[in-house]
Amino acid sequence: MIVRFRSLEKPKEDEFSLELSKLHNYDDVVEKVAHHLGLNDPSKIRLTSHNCYSQQPKPQPIKYRGVEHLSDMLLHYNQTSDILYYEVLDIPLPELQGLKTLKVAFHHATKDEVELSHPGAELRLLEVFYHKIYKIFPPNEKVENINDQYWTLRAEEWKFAFLSLAHPDYLQDSDVVATRFQRRGVYGAWEQYLGLEHSDNAPKRWSYAANQV
Template sequence: MAGYAPDQEIELYEEIKYEPIVMCELIDKKFAFRSSQLEDGDIVCYQKFLSPENRQKFRYPDVPSFLEYVYNRQAVHFRSLEKSKEDDFCLELSKTNTYDEVVERVAQQLGLDDPSKIRLTPHNCYSQQPKPQPIKYRGVDTLADMLVHYNQTSDILYYEVLDIPLPELQGLKTLKVAFHHVTKDEVVTYTIRLPKQSTVGDVINDLKKKVELSNPDAELRLLEVFYHKIYKIFHTSEKIENINDQYWTLRAEEIPEEEKNLGPVDRLIHVYHFTKETAQNQMQIQNFGEPFLMVIYEGESLAQVKVRIQKKLQVPDEDFAKWKFAFLSLGRPEYLEDSDILSNRFQRRDVYGAWEQYLGLEHPDNAPKRIHAAYQNRHTYEKPVKIYN
C-alpha cells in the first residue's frame, strides 16, 4: 500500500462491481480474508480514517461516495438559447444532481443571484437543435432526466436568463402579436404576458396601452394567420391558454368603421394575394403576402371594389393595371369582370376551412424567397417589422 504510514489508521473497502450500479462495501479488518469473502482478483480500496467532524468537510468523504461521483460524473456543455450552435461554458456535474442543483450551478457560473430565473431546454440528438419545449420549473428530478432523448443521452443543455422567476412565468401565457397600424407602413411585434385564464379581450386591452391608435376610441381585433390566409378572428371572450403562436401568426389591427354597421346583404370577405404554378401538369394556387378583410356592399361592382383595394395597398397604377381578380372557392379561381357584382358571389358566411371563399388578387410575387417559417407572411408590399418585448 504505497503512501501508507504504519501508525496511520485506514479504512478498507471492497469494490464489488461498478456496472450497472456501484457496489462498494466496508471491510471489517478484524475478519480474515476468507470470512470477508475476499478472493484473488478482488479489488480493495483504502483511505485515511476520518472522524465524523472531518467527514463533514468533504463532498465525497469515503470510497463509496467517491466512486458514485466518478460513475455519475457528467460534463455538460451549456449554450445560450439565442446562440444555439455555440458552446458558452462547460460544467462538471453529476447525473444525480437535482433540478435545483443544476440551475444553481448555472446561476453561479453566470453570476446570477436568483437561480429561478434560469430556464433550461433539452437537446434533440437527431435534429441537433433545442427541443421545442423548455424544461418546466422542477419538471424533472435529475440531470440524467434532462439529458435523455429517447434511447440516447446528450451532453448539451440550452439556457435562458428570464426577467422574472420561472414559476411566475409559467403562470402566465406569453404571446407575440404583430400590430398592423392603419396608416403607418411599419408592423410592430409586441410580447404580451398575461395570466393563463385571461381572455382575448384582456390581450386587446393590454395591447391598447402599448400601440399608437388612429383615435382613442378605436377598436382592435385579433386574427390568426397561417400561410398567408386568415384562419380565425378571435372572439374577445375566448381564453388565451390554448392559443398557439409558435406556428400561427397572431395579428392585431383596428376594426374599420365601415365594418361596424353592415347591412343584411353586405359581406365581410377575405382577400388574398395569389399566383398560379403548374406542377405535374396540374395548376396549383400559391398564396403569398398579407391577407386582409374587406367589406363589400350590396350591388357593389368589382370596379368599385378595385378602387378601394388600390387605395388600401397603395399600388402604382402601372402595376395595378396588370392585376387579375378572381373568386376562389375550394381552390379554383373564377376570373371576374369589372361589371360583376361581388355580393352575388359571396353568399356564404362560413368562409373558413374546406369551404373557404375569398377574393383573389393575382399578380407576381416579387419578394425574395425565404425558407424559414418565421417569414412565411412576407411579401412584396410587406411593412418593415420592429419587435418589442
C-alpha cells in the same frame, strides 16, 4: 458526473463544466448554473437538452420543473449525453411560459396612424372571420381562450357620435343621449342621427357617371 454547459446562442462551444449528481432535481441544477453565472434568480435560467444523433440542441427547451432529475435532462432515447444548453431570460421562466403571443389588428390595418378620441379611451376586442364579427370578448376573458390561428383579432374604440347636419359629436359614457335629440319639425328630425364609427373596408367603385358611355 461532469456536465458540459453551452450557451444556446453558441451551441458548438463548451462554455463551462459543473460536477453534478444525476440525482440532482430540476431546482438543484438551475441553482448550480445560476450560482456559476453570478445570477441571483435561478428561475431565469432555461435549459435545453442535447440531441445525441444530430449533435444539436433539441427543438423544445425543458419546461420549468418539467423533469425530475438531471438524469432525465441528459437522456435522449437510449443514450445519455453530458451536454446541456442554457439561456438567461429577462423574466422568470414560469412567467414566460404563461405568456401567449396574439396578433391583433388595431382599428384599421391599412392606416399608418390610429387616433383615439381621448387618451383614456376604452377598446374592445373582436373575433372576426371573413369581415364578420363572431364574438366580442368581455374584459374578463382569459387570454388562453383567445385563438388567433383561424380568426382575426381586431381591437377598436367602440365610438358613438351624435350627428347633426353630417357633423359628428362624439359621446362620452356620462352623456344622456335623449337630450341631444330636439324636435325641429318634420324635416329637421331627419338631420339628426346616432352614429357608430367603423372603418370602410368596402372596395372602391367607379361612380355611376364615370361608367356612362
